[in-house]
Amino acid sequence: MHIDILTLFPEMMEGVFQSSILKKAQEKNKFSYNLVNFRDYTTNKHRKVDDYPYGGGAGMVLTPQPVFDAVDACLEDKATKPRIVLLCPQGERYTQQKAEELAKEEHLIFICGHYEGYDERIRTGLATDEISIGDYVLTGGELGAMVIVDSVVRLLPDVLGNESSAVEDSFSTGLLEHPHYTRPATFRNMSVPDVLLSGDHAKIAKWRKTESLNRTLERRPDLLENYSFTEEEKQILDEIKQNKSIE
Incomplete structure (x- = not known):
């Protein structure tokens, strides 16, 4: 370019x-x-x-x-x-x-x-x-x-060190990105969620999807209006909304 x-x-x-x-x-x-x-x-x-x-x-x-x-x-x-x-x-x-x-x-x-x-x-x-x-x-x-x-x-091929970085950015997927954590596992009495330390990749993926949907619902609900949900995402979002209504 x-x-x-x-x-x-x-x-x-x-x-x-x-x-x-x-x-x-x-x-x-x-x-x-x-x-x-x-x-x-x-x-x-x-x-x-x-x-x-x-x-x-x-x-x-x-x-x-x-x-x-x-x-x-x-x-x-x-x-x-x-x-x-x-x-x-x-x-x-x-x-x-x-x-x-x-x-x-x-x-x-x-x-x-x-x-x-x-x-x-x-x-x-x-x-x-x-x-x-x-x-x-x-x-x-x-x-x-x-x-x-x-x-x-930053979107051009091989510009970023990790090719998945740009794909997973906020807005690239249509949703805001999930939270990130790094070492140490506990810092000033704030701890990394246990699921991220579990090594269970399926549970980690679901946690990230849930957090991404929850963050988008809270901060940019307008993005959800034209978002194409998978069946799993629909179910997760329904659960998030139910939990919020209980609170």
Whole structure:
């Protein structure tokens, strides 16, 4: 995978790309990236990339020319057609399912907005996807792009040390993940559940499924509305609800 990020502040991202899993993924040649300052592509003699909106209004709007030209430069010598992601508060809310979808692509281009917004022709003439990482507004799209890149790259084959890690993550299964414990077995009078020390893999699997369903019911019941339950999961969830009603 190759990732281009169009931004006015490339220095914001260098630390992220040179740390942790993203750095290791590059060392394994699992992906490459290019930070593009689209100010370098403006034809404005003052190097401006924004202007006042037609019709008036507060704030400045990114002009189309430097963004279009920067994208054209990213497409040179590229045989594949990229997904061009516009970071935007008006976009679809980002999910793990979207991360899994983007992880299948060979080339991603992210456009990080700034100021009051984009000239609409950037949205209609370039973007294949518009994504928001939440119902709030940031000063620019850089933080959103970093969130998405991290969530996508970790899904690429052989990036994580344990291949099952990404599969079992919260949201990947449609449920929140079960609790985890490690040594020591007792810490400050808090003990690891006995079932996890039993060595009985079938009981451990059922405990994890039960805890996952229980945690999802308590914290994100909305996820259960469209979840496809197995018969065992239906029975476990019914038992959880009965126990809660007794309490």
